[in-house]
């Protein structure tokens with residue numbers, strides 16, 4: 001008891017708590033750093049670097065707790081909240097084999113539905129275990145005998161705390177060698193850094209949205225045969241071309257669309273970004289992979305043009321409506337607001353959260369809405385946005401007898417084999433395939449131009465060259481910063497997250513017009529060319545016989561001859577990111593066991 005009491009003094013208790021937080025929240029990232037560092041600089045340098053990192057992180061926790069000790073309620077709350085929250089990134093990093101930057105960007109920029117979809121029994125058990133450690137330490141602090149308060153003692157403590165706080169950046173600056181390894185690689189720094197970064201971005205985007213340019217302004221015209229036309233975008237989510245049999249996958253994942261005559265499947269199509277909130281604005285505006293971060297939120301989308309042409313515009317989605325707080329999704333939400341008719345799968349009620357990935361998020365629920373729209377309006381422009389193949393891959397709405405690949409993972413990823421996870425992923429592709437076919441069937445007898453494409457691809461236990469390696473070493477899900485993504489393009493890495501399925505279809509009535517037919521034939525002739533999201537905006541205007549100021553026919557798939565490939569632009573010397581970013585990506589052949597995109601941190 002005496003020892004316990006003595007250990008409950010502020011210094012030992014803060015030390016124990018800091019060590020606990022360090023172990024639970026940063027060990028995974030320190031380990032990852034060590035692996036990368038060892039590859040780059042050798043064993044001794046790696047040991048030194050990781051030791052310096054550990055010291056800096058440990059000191060940060062210690063200083064925070066030591067200052068909070070002054071107000072015991074704050075100290076105890078910090079312990080409990082810290083132990084609940086801080087270990088979560090490490091949990092996701094171990095589960096998905098992704099790094100801290102992606103997790104933090106995901107946390108701050110994602111939407112609540114996406115975040116809630118990751119909550120399961122295994123996560124809750126982990127949180128409960130960690131919180132109980134925090135509670136034990138908080139209770140332990142009551143053993144401390146009350147100290148007499150003296151202003152001198154407090155001054156001494158304040159001095160000690162400030163000295164320690166200063167020691168962190170100084171110590172770190174003295175030991176660190178590479179600017180691409182900033183302290184935001186670790187918690188608790190990452191939390192502060194990304195919170196600040198997100199808030200600053202949000203302010204910047206607010207200014208952009210207010211001064212947005214309306215690209216539908218100026219002369220607009222549409223050929224007479226298409227004044228009554230239905231344009232449909234089936235917008236997928238995290239579906240990778242690598243898992244489409246139409247694109248060469250050995251499994252039959254396209255049993256429905258493969259049978260559709262006249263369907264044009266692009267076998268070499270590439271995404272503008274590998275995060276939903278960046279890809280959607282990029283593909284629906286005239287922004288390109290090269291300039292989309294610059295144009296983000298500065299211009300209206302293709303919806304504004306169709307709307308001004310008198311089309312009834314709809315955004316029908318089983319995803320969330322992205323209306324919450326400081327989120328990167330603001331840009332995507334701004335675009336949905338250009339549509340007159342909006343329907344979302346999830347709007348924030350508790351009852352709906354429970355239904356996530358259940359019946360309400362089945363894209364087939366959008367079909368009656370589509371039917372109503374095209375029955376009541378002669379000219380329509382509709383985006384059908386689904387949950388597609390977003391992780392987790394289990395879908396209650398896919399009937400057991402429709403899950404073609406078995407056994408399929410229906411539990412948290414770490415409780416399934418990588419092969420079961422692949423099966424579950426492939427089942428979502430078959431389901432999407434069936435959905436595309438149903439939309440085409442619903443639109444067959446109308447004057448229709450339809451495109452299906454995914455916002456980006458997905459890693460399903462792949463190395464950075466897109467080869468399945470299972471666990472450990474394989475990456476799950478998707479995402480990287482725009483800068484990092486341009487490096488991936490330039491170096492040809494993570495193809496599975498960039499290579500997307502894209503299919504075009506035009507109804508017999510649309511093709512009965514010779515001008516439409518000629519343009520669509522030119523599009524079909526490019527089905528094996530290298531194309532990308534950059535082409536969608538211009539093709540959807542040009543192929544429908546629309547003239548607009550914003551249209552660049554050079555990028556239209558319906559033009560004569562080839563379209564310029566987006567990676568050629570990215571590879572231009574002045575377009576490639578800084579040397580440090582390229583270096584951080586590592587040499588293309590270097591293996592990276594257990595670490596997803598080491599340069600991304």
Ligand SMILES: [Zn+2]
Nearest residue numbers: 238275276455
């Ligand atoms: Zn996405």
